[in-house]
Structure formats: C-alpha cells, structure tokens
Amino acid sequence: MKKLSDIGTIKDILNRHGFTFSKALGQNFLINPSVCPRMAELSGATQGVGVIEIGPGIGVLTNELCALADKVVAVELDRRLLPVLEETLAEYDNVKVINADVLELDLQKLIKEEFAGMEVVVCANLPYYITSPVIMKLLEDKLPISAVTVMVQKEAARRICAPVGSRESGAVTVSVNYYAKPELLFDVSAGSFMPAPKVDSAVMRLNILDKPPVDTDEKKFFAVVKAAFSQRRKVISNSLSSGLGIGKSEVLTILESAGVPANARAETLSLQSFADIANNL
Numbered sequence: 001m002k003k004l005s006d007i008g009t010i011k012d013i014l015n016r017h018g019f020t021f022s023k024a025l026g027q028n029f030l031i032n033p034s035v036c037p038r039m040a041e042l043s044g045a046t047q048g049v050g051v052i053e054i055g056p057g058i059g060v061l062t063n064e065l066c067a068l069a070d071k072v073v074a075v076e077l078d079r080r081l082l083p084v085l086e087e088t089l090a091e092y093d094n095v096k097v098i099n100a101d102v103l104e105l106d107l108q109k110l111i112k113e114e115f116a117g118m119e120v121v122v123c124a125n126l127p128y129y130i131t132s133p134v135i136m137k138l139l140e141d142k143l144p145i146s147a148v149t150v151m152v153q154k155e156a157a158r159r160i161c162a163p164v165g166s167r168e169s170g171a172v173t174v175s176v177n178y179y180a181k182p183e184l185l186f187d188v189s190a191g192s193f194m195p196a197p198k199v200d201s202a203v204m205r206l207n208i209l210d211k212p213p214v215d216t217d218e219k220k221f222f223a224v225v226k227a228a229f230s231q232r233r234k235v236i237s238n239s240l241s242s243g244l245g246i247g248k249s250e251v252l253t254i255l256e257s258a259g260v261p262a263n264a265r266a267e268t269l270s271l272q273s274f275a276d277i278a279n280n281l
C-alpha cells in the first residue's frame with residue numbers, strides 16, 4: 001500500500017469512504033511523512049512492548065506502531081473511521097481497534113486483558129479538545145505504563161514541559177510532574193496536517209515515575225495546587241485562602257510551617273513546597 005501520509009493516498013481513501021472531517025472531534029490528520037516514524041520510534045514501541053493509541057484517525061501513526069511493537073490497541077471514537085482502518089491496517093495482525101470514547105474506557109481492564117506480561121506505552125496524536133483530561137486520566141488512573149508520548153498544541157507542550165518553579169509553569173506542570181518526568185521531543189508545524197489547524201504542535205514524552213517525587217497526601221496536594229494557581233496574579237496566601245476556603249491567619253500559619261513566604265506566587269514554588277503546604281493543612 002502507498003504511504004498513508006501521502007496526501008493523494010489520504011484524499012483517495014477519504015473520498016472512497018465518503019469521509020468528511022469533524023472539527024468537533026479534533027480531526028486533523030497528519031500528512032507530513034517524517035513525523036509518525038519519528039514519533040513511533042521515540043515512544044518506546046519495540047519488540048516485547050504493547051502500545052495503546054488514542055484516536056488513530058485513518059491509521060497513519062498506527063501503521064508505524066504496528067511495524068515496531070508486539071501489539072497495538074487503538075481507541076477511536078468516530079465509528080465512520082472503522083471501515084477506513086480495516087482497509088489501512090489490513091496488512092497487520094497485531095492490531096485491535098476499539099470503538100470507544102477514551103475518557104469513558106476502563107484502561108486498567110484493557111491493559112490486563114490485552115497486554116498481559118508486556119511493557120505498555122501510550123502513543124497518540126491527541127484530539128486537542130481533550131488534551132488535558134486525557135493526559136490526567138492516563139496519569140491519575142495509575143496505569144501500569146512506562147511512558148506517554150503525545151502530540152499536543154505547542155503551547156500546551158511548552159507549559160507541561162516547563163520546569164516546575166519557572167514562570168511558564170502552571171497547575172498542569174506541577175500535576176504532571178507529580179506522576180512523570182516530561183520531556184519535549186520536537187515541534188510539528190501546522191502545515192503538517194490536513195486540514196491545517198490554526199496553531200503549531202509539539203510531541204512530548206511523559207516518562208512515568210515509579211513513585212511520586214514527594215511524600216504527601218495526594219488529595220490535599222492537588223487541592224493546594226488547584227487553589228494556588230486559580231488566581232495566578234494573586235500572592236499565594238490570598239489564592240490559598242480563597243481557593244481552599246480557609247481564613248487568612250490560618251493560611252499564614254500553614255505557610256510559615258511550610259517555609260513558604262506569604263507573598264510568593266504559585267509559579268515560583270517547587271513540588272516540595274506544594275507538598276509541605278499540603279502536609280501542614
């Protein structure tokens with residue numbers, strides 16, 4: 001079969017299947033032939049490894065993953081793409097397509113049933129409208145996976161991969177760093193997709209940690225992070241007071257015990273400082 005990233009091939013397939021793009025489902029398909037092989041290679045897909053792909057589209061990345069990994073399970077919400085994928089993945093017998101919403105899927109169960117005894121990684125060109133919920137689901141569900149390699153909007157990748165404590169960091173940076181070590185891999189221009197989105201993209205890999213880098217009560221930790229970043233312009237004492245609904249004097253005592261200045265801003269705090277605040281709540 002001709003290369004799936006070839007624009008002529010894609011148009012032919014889509015025409016034959018009468019397929020029209022759904023903006024609501026974030027359907028921007030890759031047409032740059034260099035992106036998928038690189039992404040698949042960097043995802044850790046190799047012999048002995050199973051891969052979960054989210055949103056295979058017409059299967060351009062899926063093909064590369066199938067060629068490298070032992071098994072690929074691709075989760076696609078749009079049932080109109082099922083006959084397309086049947087055609088484009090015909091040469092592989094190590095792939096299974098599941099028609100489901102990834103946010104609704106029990107991934108623990110899926111991994112147990114489909115990848116027993118295998119190392120598992122996730123690799124996906126994510127639909128942008130659900131980037132954060134998908135990433136946080138993959139991390140919060142504490143799945144037995146070693147890495148998550150995803151393409152997201154460039155700005156989102158920059159924020160997630162910014163060092164904790166830097167001006168570019170946000171609640172998502174701190175949250176992701178609790179579970180993983182993020183790594184920015186490469187940028188992908190908007191022109192690499194059909195239809196072209198308005199913004200550029202980037203591929204990043206989240207290397208899952210064996211255990212969190214700080215010792216804390218998880219529920220309190222994430223409540224503190226959420227409250228701290230809820231009003232970025234405010235100093236930490238004010239944002240915690242309003243975000244957590246506790247009195248200012250109590251917040252000042254907590255901050256003092258945690259060794260955090262009352263006038264600090266959330267984006268300057270380390271993971272340990274967030275944990276220290278949570279542990280003093």
Ligand code: SAM
Pocket residue numbers: 025026027028029030054055056057058059060061075076077078081100101102103125126127128130
């Ligand atoms: N992997 C293909 C590529 O790189 O060309 C397509 C990527 S496209 C950005 C996102 C894909 O995710 C689409 O195929 C879309 O139908 C699918 N999708 C959207 N929402 C989804 C969801 N909640 N669960 C699973 N797949 C979803």
